[in-house]
Amino acid sequence: MIRAVLVLGAGLALAGCAAPQSRYEWGSYEEVVYASYLSHEDVPAEKQVELLEKDYQVARSANRRMPPGWHAHLGYLYYQVGRGDQARQELMTEKAEFPESAVFMDRLLANVKKP
Amino acid sequence: MSIRTWLGCMAVLCVGALTSGCQTVKPYDYTNFHAHPPRSILVLPPLNESTAIEGTYGYLTTVTRPVAERGYYVFPVAVVDQFMKDNGLPTANEMQEAPLAKVAEITGADAVLFLDLKQYGAHYQVLSSVVTVEVFAKLVDTRTGILLWQGHGVAQQGSGGSGNILGDLISAAITQALNKHTDRAHQVSRLANANLFFPEETGLPYGPYSPKYDKAH
16 A cells, blocks of 8 residues: 555656646556556555546546547546446547547447447 | 866766667567557566565556657556456567557557566665666567567666765665665666667657657558
8 A cells, every 4th residue: 555655656746846837637647557557555546546546637627638648548447347337438438539449449449338 | 288178178078989889789670660659658667686575567658748748548457467467468478479469459550568677676785875777678560470670778866985985885775775766777767768768769660649759651
């Protein structure tokens, strides 16, 4: 847990420094992705979802875009924690925001079956 | 001029010579790149030739941001990784050997970024440690297989001594303990990536989402 918090903290500090030049709201995205590869007891999927949702609130209030891949990754996390409807919604948002993702998103959407 | 001032000047000159030495790099030939400019880039997990197993994902999870900020659509790296694993490609080596046409068909990516992680981690000495991250990158057009761009990025971050031997021994132990937790190499990866992607004459050109994208090409 200590490790994960330090990793996330360092990432947030870096993100904070670079924020003014960025065109996207990165928040803790890359550190959350990294955390998903570390031990799952450290930062469980539910916690990863929570961190990304918090970043999204920040982005909305500042009227900023989420980076490429962000909505797809959140959709993938929603799928892991059994929130299928929200998973589909995020994959469709990714496709709408970044048409380059359409082929891959359609493939993933076909895998996320309706309940 | 006292000896001390003279030494000081020499030190400054040496640093100056070293820095200017780094800048005499031959510009990259972007002919192939401009013939097939990509909009979207699929980043595959790196081949990991370092001695650190954690390098594969410690490094992979630092690549999205610089490439996206350069102006490209970057596919979600963990989702791609899991999709490939679920479809019979369990390792980075196997993913990198998958036929490009198949990758294009599945993802719709214009180009694939192949990464080769040469070094990732710390070398401990008695009083300090040096963290090094070194990576080679190749960007390949998925439809033609043509090499669009390639680059090399390396970064080092050291922790030096203070001259107080006992104090240094204690702080070296503390620094080593902290390193284990914060994975300094993960942070040094961002510096290596800046050296890989951002140099104006050898880096990755600006993509369509960048305001600096050159539409003439």
